[in-house]
Amino acid sequence: xxxxxxxxxxxxxxxxxxxxxxxxxxxxxxxxxxxxxxxxxxxxxxxxxxxxxxxxxxxxxxxxxxxxxxxxxxxxxxxxxxxxxxxxxxxxxxxxxxxxxxxxxxxxxxxxxxxxxxxxxxxxxxxxxxxxxxxxxxxxxxxxxxxxxxxxxxxxxxxxxxxxxxxxxxxxxxxxxxxxxxx
Numbered sequence: 001x002x003x004x005x006x007x008x009x010x011x012x013x014x015x016x017x018x019x020x021x022x023x024x025x026x027x028x029x030x031x032x033x034x035x036x037x038x039x040x041x042x043x044x045x046x047x048x049x050x051x052x053x054x055x056x057x058x059x060x061x062x063x064x065x066x067x068x069x070x071x072x073x074x075x076x077x078x079x080x081x082x083x084x085x086x087x088x089x090x091x092x093x094x095x096x097x098x099x100x101x102x103x104x105x106x107x108x109x110x111x112x113x114x115x116x117x118x119x120x121x122x123x124x125x126x127x128x129x130x131x132x133x134x135x136x137x138x139x140x141x142x143x144x145x146x147x148x149x150x151x152x153x154x155x156x157x158x159x160x161x162x163x164x165x166x167x168x169x170x171x172x173x174x175x176x177x178x179x180x181x182x183x
Contacts, residue, residue, distance in 0.1 A: 026074045026100070028055050028066045034099035035064075040092070052076075061085045062092055066100075074100065075156045082146040086121050093117065093149050100151050101136050110173050115140040121147065133173050 032042060032055075042057030042064065052075070056065040067076040077100045081089045094108050103111070114131040116122055117140055128141045137152040 027072045028053075028068050028074055031066055031074055031077070031099050035059075035095065038095045038099065040095070059092055060088060062089060064092075064096060069156060073153075073156055075153050076150060078148055078150045080146060080148045081121075083123070083142070083144055086147070089121060089147075090117060090119055096149075097138075097151055100153075101133075107133075107173075111138055114138075114173060115149075117149070131173060 028044075032044065035042065040059050042059060044055045044057045047054045047056070051070055053068045053072075054065055055068070056063060058064070061082065063078075063080040065078045065080075066074055067078075069075050077096055079089070079093050079096050090112070094105075094112070097103055097108050097111065098105075101107075111131055111133065112118070115129045115138060116125060122142060124144065125140060125142045125147070128139055130140075131138045132154075135153065135155050137154055139148075139150045139152075141148055
């Protein structure tokens with residue numbers, strides 16, 4: 001009887017301890033906290049769209065939107081600019097990708113190089129440019145009106161179909177794994 005009581009108490013203690021811990025993927029609060037830490041200020045507006053919660057704000061003249069699933073986990077980030085006011089887009093995009101994916105500067109540069117995002121943004125990307133990594137997918141498109149960068153979390157939506165399909169091979173960028181295998 002003592003063993004059963006001790007087991008029951010142990011289970012309750014374990015449940016109490018783990019209920020206070022946040023585990024898993026980032027949510028929008030994590031993302032916006034990181035963006036604030038990096039020096040950006042956002043007045044966020046929420047909207048519901050089908051099965052996703054969309055939270056948007058303007059940083060200077062750029063529209064930053066984050067999309068969360070029904071569990072509150074962040075699945076997509078998009079950043080939009082207008083062609084006549086694109087100064088500062090690359091820096092904001094680097095910070096947004098860093099906050100969303102946790103990528104280091106070299107990794108972000110590799111992704112942006114594959115997408116054709118450089119300090120001087122192209123006037124026309126010639127269609128949607130895509131790039132995949134192990135856990136994230138990226139899309140970039142721009143034309144005479146403006147452009148959009150989208151980052152998608154494949155961990156949470158591994159079977160999602162790309163929003164735009166094109167008949168080209170999508171480059172895959174591989175980074176050394178920083179995750180450790182569980183014992």
